């Protein structure tokens with residue numbers, strides 16, 4: 327039987343008035359909320375929130391926070407809110423920042439974090455702790471955790487970071503250490519499965535509007551103007567899809583999950599020709615991972631280069647497709663194509679209001695879970711509720727836009743672009759509005 331202690335929140339004036347504030351250990355949140363009467367019970371996740379009893383005594387806690395992978399709006403807010411949550415809610419005084427991602431555990435000194443050091447950091451983009459790709463040496467990381475006497479590890483990072491967190495958790499279990507490991511999902515691409523979405527995505531979509539607006543202004547000011555915007559999204563096209571749905575000025579959205587082709591009936595060139603004839607201008611949004619097959623085919627080689635974390639390094643689809651469009655129309659008509667690549671601008675900004683709330687709730691939920699003795703989980707919003715999701719479920723696949731789902735159909739209906747699906751004999755190649763689902 328684990329030794330537990332009364333939750334210090336019981337004496338906290340802010341919480342004493344909230345009836346049933348503590349979450350029952352048996353409360354769960356279903357993964358699927360649309361069900362039929364005969365549906366199986368399905369997977370449920372533990373509901374996040376403070377518990378009646380906690381597993382750590384506040385004075386015994388030595389927590390650390392690390393940020394890994396690419397930047398994302400809101401990283402500093404999450405760091406701030408973990409520090410505030412630990413300090414204000416649980417009276418924890420010893421919190422360390424790990425400098426520069428996973429390798430910082432064994433290659434750098436730690437950074438002291440307290441209420442004063444984190445007070446203003448949410449106003450800045452980036453991460454005050456620094457971040458990196460690669461450098462995940464499980465043995466060295468756990469040695470460092472053990473040597474320093476750290477007993478709570480908060481890992482803020484994307485799908486790769488959560489795999490790294492799972493490896494750390496396994497090694498900690500193997501060594502029988504009393505150390506909790508919690509992940510906070512950082513995914514501007516929205517490529518982490520199960521969760522509704524996480525912090526930073528909303529800000530990124532909002533920031534992408536500036537680039538799309540610029541593309542629209544340029545396109546409408548020149549004869550046969552085309553504004554082409556490349557947005558982040560290595561394997562998942564959510565930013566491009568939502569930025570398109572938000573904007574109303576986008577004529578065509580291209581994402582990694584939806585293959586497309588350039589030439590012939592139903593292809594991109596035919597659609598560009600049609601839109602320019604109809605409207606005199608058009609805006610195209612392309613996710614960085616879209617059309618990589620076409621690019622590799624035309625270059626007659628596919629790049630095998632990888633970044634330090636093992637992610638495939640992509641070639642610039644925006645530049646390539648701009649050139650192909652220009653070449654195709656060169657002899658037919660005057661065309662003014664402006665290529666805008668706001669890649670890093672959408673993730674280097676501080677988070678907006680709604681993402682700041684998201685950061686706060688995720689950070690507080692992670693702190694409550696760790697204090698209550700949960701371990702090896704990623705905190706995440708599932709169907710609008712905060713939950714603790716075991717690492718193995720988060721790491722088993724990537725989240726992608728499902729192009730046979732309603733959301734993609736809504737986008738196709740909104741832009742009225744071709745689906746680029748190869749047509750079946752009895753169905754004419756048509757635009758989304760005419761597609762039979």
Ligand SMILES: Nc1ncnc2c1ncn2[C@@H]1O[C@H](COP(=O)(O)OP(=O)(O)OP(=O)(O)O)[C@@H](O)[C@H]1O
Nearest residue numbers: 395396459460461462483484485486487489490635
């Ligand atoms: N399978 C894995 N096992 C252990 N560590 C991993 C694994 N994959 C990635 N990592 C480590 O996690 C960290 C972050 O990974 P990565 O660079 O892929 O970014 P990410 O967390 O996926 O974030 P994003 O892709 O959103 O930028 C790196 O330090 C990397 O070494």
Ligand SMILES: O=P(O)(O)OC[C@H]1O[C@](O)(CO)[C@@H](O)[C@@H]1O
Nearest residue numbers: 395396397514515558559560633
């Ligand atoms: O150039 P970096 O820092 O590796 O980051 C680029 C990658 O980061 C991501 O935004 C994920 O964080 C991907 O969409 C993109 O490919």
Ligand SMILES: [Mg+2]
Nearest residue numbers: 395484485486
């Ligand atoms: Mg990733």
